[in-house]
Amino acid sequence: xxxxxxxxxxxxxxxxxxxxxxxxxxxxxxxxxxxxxxxxxxxxxxxxxxxxxxxxxxxxxxxxxxxxxxxxxxxxxxxxxxxxxxxxxxxxxxxxxxxxxxxxxxxxxxxxxxxxxxxxxxxxxxxxxxxxxxxxxxxxxxxxxxxxxxxxxxxxxxxxxxxxxxxxxxxxxxxxxxxxxxxxxxxxxxxxxxxxxxxxxxxxxxxxxxxxxxxxxxxxxxxxxxxxxxxxxxxxxxxxxxxxxxxxxxxxxxxxxxxxxxxxx
Amino acid sequence: xxxxxxxxxxxxxxxxxxxxxxxxxxxxxxxxxxxxxxxxxxxxxxxxxxxxxxxxxxxxxxxxxxxxxxxxxxxxxxxxxxxxxxxxxxxxxxxxxxxxxxxxxxxxxxxxxxxxxxxxxxxxxxxxxxxxxxxxxxxxxxxxxxxxxxxxxxxxxxxxxxxxxxxxxxxxxxxxxxxxxxxxxxxxxxxxxxxxxxxxxxxxxxxxxxxxxxxxxxxxxxxxxxxxxxxxxxxxxxxxxxxxxxxxxxxxxxxxxxxxxxxxx
Numbered sequence: 001x002x003x004x005x006x007x008x009x010x011x012x013x014x015x016x017x018x019x020x021x022x023x024x025x026x027x028x029x030x031x032x033x034x035x036x037x038x039x040x041x042x043x044x045x046x047x048x049x050x051x052x053x054x055x056x057x058x059x060x061x062x063x064x065x066x067x068x069x070x071x072x073x074x075x076x077x078x079x080x081x082x083x084x085x086x087x088x089x090x091x092x093x094x095x096x097x098x099x100x101x102x103x104x105x106x107x108x109x110x111x112x113x114x115x116x117x118x119x120x121x122x123x124x125x126x127x128x129x130x131x132x133x134x135x136x137x138x139x140x141x142x143x144x145x146x147x148x149x150x151x152x153x154x155x156x157x158x159x160x161x162x163x164x165x166x167x168x169x170x171x172x173x174x175x176x177x178x179x180x181x182x183x184x185x186x187x188x189x190x191x192x193x194x195x196x197x198x199x200x201x202x203x204x205x206x207x208x209x210x211x212x213x214x215x216x217x218x219x220x221x222x223x224x225x226x227x228x229x230x231x232x233x234x235x236x237x238x239x240x241x242x243x244x245x246x247x248x249x250x251x252x253x254x255x256x257x258x259x260x261x262x263x264x265x
Numbered sequence: 266x267x268x269x270x271x272x273x274x275x276x277x278x279x280x281x282x283x284x285x286x287x288x289x290x291x292x293x294x295x296x297x298x299x300x301x302x303x304x305x306x307x308x309x310x311x312x313x314x315x316x317x318x319x320x321x322x323x324x325x326x327x328x329x330x331x332x333x334x335x336x337x338x339x340x341x342x343x344x345x346x347x348x349x350x351x352x353x354x355x356x357x358x359x360x361x362x363x364x365x366x367x368x369x370x371x372x373x374x375x376x377x378x379x380x381x382x383x384x385x386x387x388x389x390x391x392x393x394x395x396x397x398x399x400x401x402x403x404x405x406x407x408x409x410x411x412x413x414x415x416x417x418x419x420x421x422x423x424x425x426x427x428x429x430x431x432x433x434x435x436x437x438x439x440x441x442x443x444x445x446x447x448x449x450x451x452x453x454x455x456x457x458x459x460x461x462x463x464x465x466x467x468x469x470x471x472x473x474x475x476x477x478x479x480x481x482x483x484x485x486x487x488x489x490x491x492x493x494x495x496x497x498x499x500x501x502x503x504x505x506x507x508x509x510x511x512x513x514x515x516x517x518x519x520x521x522x523x524x525x526x527x528x529x530x
Contacts, residue, residue: 011284017376020288021281086378088386091519097389098522109387111282111485113351116392117382121353122374124362127381128400132425133393160397220376254356257363 001028005074005100007087009112012220013041013242015048022110026053029080031073033059037174038092039084042221042241049082056082061174064092067099074105085114115219115244119163122226123214123246124258131160136186138170146200149193153205156249164245180242183215187235214246214262228262237264266293270339270365272352274377277485278306278507280313287375291318294345296338298324302439303357304349307486307506314347321347326439329357332364339370350379380484380509384428387491388479388511389523396425401451403435411465414458418470421514429510445507448480452500479511479527493527502529 008026011017026032034041034049036058041049049056063069064081073079087093087109100107120127132155134148148164155162166186168178187208194208209232217225217240227234231247251259273291276282291297299306299314301323306314314321328334329346338344352358352374365372385392397420399413413429420427431451433443452473459473474497482490482505492499496512516524 012376014286016286017284019276019282019284019378021279023285086382086386088389089392091391094389094519094523098519098526101526111277111378111383111386113284113376113378114382114386117351117379118376121351121376121379124353124359126356127354128398130397132396135393254359254363258359261363261366 001078002106003075003077004079004106004108005071005096006078006080006108006110007093007096008080008082008110009086010041010082010084011112012085012115012118013045013218014220015045015052017113017220018052019110019112022112023052025110026080026082029078031077032056032080032082033070034082035059035064037061037064037169037178038090040168040178040180040242041084042218053080053082065095067096071099071103071105074100075103083112085116086112089114089116113220116163116165118219119216119244119246122216122219124262125161125214125246125248125251125255129161129249131155131158131162133163133165135165136167136181136189138167138172138181139189139192140172144189144192144196146193146196146202149190149197149208150202152247156205156247159249161249162247164247166243166245182238183235183243183245184238186243186245187231190231212248212259214248214259215243216246217241217243219244226262227264228259229264233264266343267371268340268342269344269371269373270336270361271343271345271373271375272358272361273345273347273375274351275306275347275349276377277350277380277383278310278483279485280310280317282378282485283317284375284377287377288317290375291345291347294343296342297321297345297347298335299347300324300329300349302326302329302434302443303355305433305443305445305507306349307483318345318347330360332361336364336368336370339365340368348377350381351377354379354381378485381428381430383484384481384509384511387481387484389527390426390479390511390513390516390520394426394514396420396423396427398428398430400430401432401446401454403432403437403446404454404457405437409454409457409461411458411461411467414455414462414473415467417512421470421512424514426514427512429512431508431510447503448500448508448510449503451508451510452496455496477513477524479513479524480508481511482506482508484509491527492529493524494529498529
């Protein structure tokens, strides 16, 4: 294979969902780096990675955002940057496209399944009824913006469902191994945002604890669990490794049925 | 493998993007049906399908929406329903989950990469800035709703990008092989919607011909092409097999750069 940078999607977490093409191209590269901060593989999947693609090395945010070393290598030989999910979901990977373009380095993408796309499809809710997605950040010190909850309410009032991602990086620096936020923490943070909105005189569409929610835990892994209920109920579920949340707006009958099938009995 | 229904994602069109797991499970099933109406494989990929999964048979809408035959089989043996993209994106597949639940038939999902998720990531635009997606339907007789364009403008005015899917079924019946809509036809239909809005006294955010667009053609295939420009320019591109469109709202600098890199020179 010729020199260049190959961004390769590893899929949603379970390596069995990698495509044959992703495996073949990763193996054919002469160096392989795992991008380790925008997303994370569960430890026992990380242990399997070498069997799938060969020897690899982890790199964190500084080496991806100041990619001189990476690009110098890619100018000389085929280099794989392995990325959990789909490679182009994160801004930082789009930046790599720009850098390769400037430096005339061959740039290629092998797509992967993202957990976010799966979350939507596994929820049983209709994909075209989703509004913009929202991330709940860890709070840094006293600072807690209420804008994520405001966006959830805006979707809700416009009759659109919201996919809610939970933050992975309590430090905000991208240098340590990610720490997925628990459903309980997400619920607590949403309630703090609600309190801030109420104190600021902003209208809330529905108290946070009464909102419906679908909790998707460990998507694609053997431990995958999808449960429905109100946010207060489902935030009690704290098993599993990594979570995301869907907050449905008004559901049609098919969606209500799917929601009921996912309820904790 | 035990009896049950397996919904298996074939990925975005190029079968090389199928996961190892999807291939293994499809092969292990005793019968395989290709769902042939919500999405379509390019002819030369369809020719490869047997090599990947073994013998298969095409089924159209009537046999999927009245699935007695399918479910009777799945009660006795492992049955694969092969679906282009991800299995749970279409309502009709969520209905199968409900039917299996009622009849106590084992129901399983093997995910696939959807062209819609790839469209967003390959555009270079940021996934969290997308509003709800929109489909441009073929017009049936004189009837042409302007609601798809109104939704595009609503996203646009709320500073959200729109993923626009193009209809596959000129008959609306789901019994014939899908016919992907061309960029030129999509542009003409959008302009008709604009005319209808203007005549009805509705406000338009921007004339259709001046809207920016990213056209994604033959996603994942060797013939994949991604081009940017205004809608009038990119609608001139009518090569390729299947298309979708992204209509960006105000772009940030990274997004503008990505857009420029995709412009037709």
